[in-house]
Amino acid sequence: MPPARRESSVLHLDLDAFFAAVEQRDKPSLRGRPVVVGGVGPRGVVSTASYEARKFGARSAMPTSEARRRCPAGTAFLGGRFDAYRMSSQVVMELLRDLSPVVEQVSVDEAYVDLAAGPPRDLTPAGLAALAEDLMERIQVATGGLTASVGIATSKMMAKIGSELNKPAGMTLIEPGTEQEVLGPMSVRAIAGVGPATAARLHAFGVETVADLARVSEGDLVAIFGLAQGASLTRLARAEDNRQVESQREAKSLSVEETFDVDIADPGALERELDLLVARLASRLGRAALFGRTTTVKVRQHDFSQVTRSGTLPWATGDPAVIGRQARRLLGAIDVSAGIRLLGVGVSGLTTHAQEELELGEGLFAVDLAISTEVEVPDSIGALPGGARVVEPPERRHTPEVADGVEWRPGADVHHEEYGAGWVWGSGLGRVTVRFEGPRTAPGPVRTFASDDPALAAGDPPDWRDG
DNA sequence: TCTGGGGTCCTAGGACCC
């Protein structure tokens, strides 16, 4: 870990009531009025409430139905225009990158800047105040009137706390050495990683403030909360936070999910929803040029309990057919009979390399392996069509790492012949898995043929190299 | 009209391998 900073060189920026502010900027009739952006359906929740709406008690994460009860007639409830938010967000992030190359975007409306990584600058209180004022002014001009709040301190935690202290359109500098006096009287909820559950457990021990927490020994905290969280609480309660500002973080997972207006119990209807979700997920994977190994299906039951099922393939895929088959299998292992309110699907184990899997019907198959390195045939083989020859599986066995081999899974009752540099044909039922080397941006030349294909019926592999 | 959508990290147990 890097050493603790001696100067206040971490800046945290938070756009004020961001979604609502964009709506008020773009629609003058909304200015000065309560605006709530979020889900507008029967099960929606609030993303952002304008400051006018907050006066009536509307809050982020509150059910929209509750916000409707609290807010007066004339309150605007809007579904959100994420492209517009993204555009303004990008404008702001560019301004931050003018300050320093090390900008960590936490979300669409929030970022950290490592001022020490930028050009040399005046880090005295006066210099930082001028920097923040200039930044906030430039954000207002560049975005057409959006305001931001800024915190500057010696660590990410204190900078974030600072940006909260003078919202909206405020700036707070927490000077080096004053962290404890600022932090000590605050609720433990001010600490990163302390949510409702942890706060409740601390409360049971009589710990309310950060100063209370700082008096608890690390041994006790580790015994209660486990190694990672116990150690983290110990350090953060003493305002010891040397987490780096990280400008480039790679995605670890991608997921999509949907809450239904009414619970769904019908398996057929759920499979149709699942297919739609998988299509959205695969399209996002494709745009990001990513492939994943592990598929996870998530279900929120009617009673809000959550169940996940996951499965991992030998290699990564971006194919909606493959992900969809995995997802349907995983969903099948979940009891949905009482009705579910949410269905989701995600992929993790992301790479920039791909593998494809083909579903074969019963009968003969032929697979062009021109750019592939491996074929897998499943254990169960259905009845072979008339005339198909059956030979012993080849003796060749390769580990998946072998680049030029053909691997036959034990029990596969197929025959295969290799022609030239690489394709295989045989008969079987089930799956053929084809692994591609290197990044793949377009579908490869993989073709399957039904058992009634004349070329196969003739006993010869079709010559598709002409095609 | 109770409770979104998209993420991250951690823990614990079991399988498997050395």
Place this chain on the structure above:
DNA sequence: TCTGGGGTCCTAGGACCC
């Protein structure tokens, strides 16, 4: 031969964040 231990991978669930 028996027993034990460590490391890694996978799965499921939970807490947390914006």
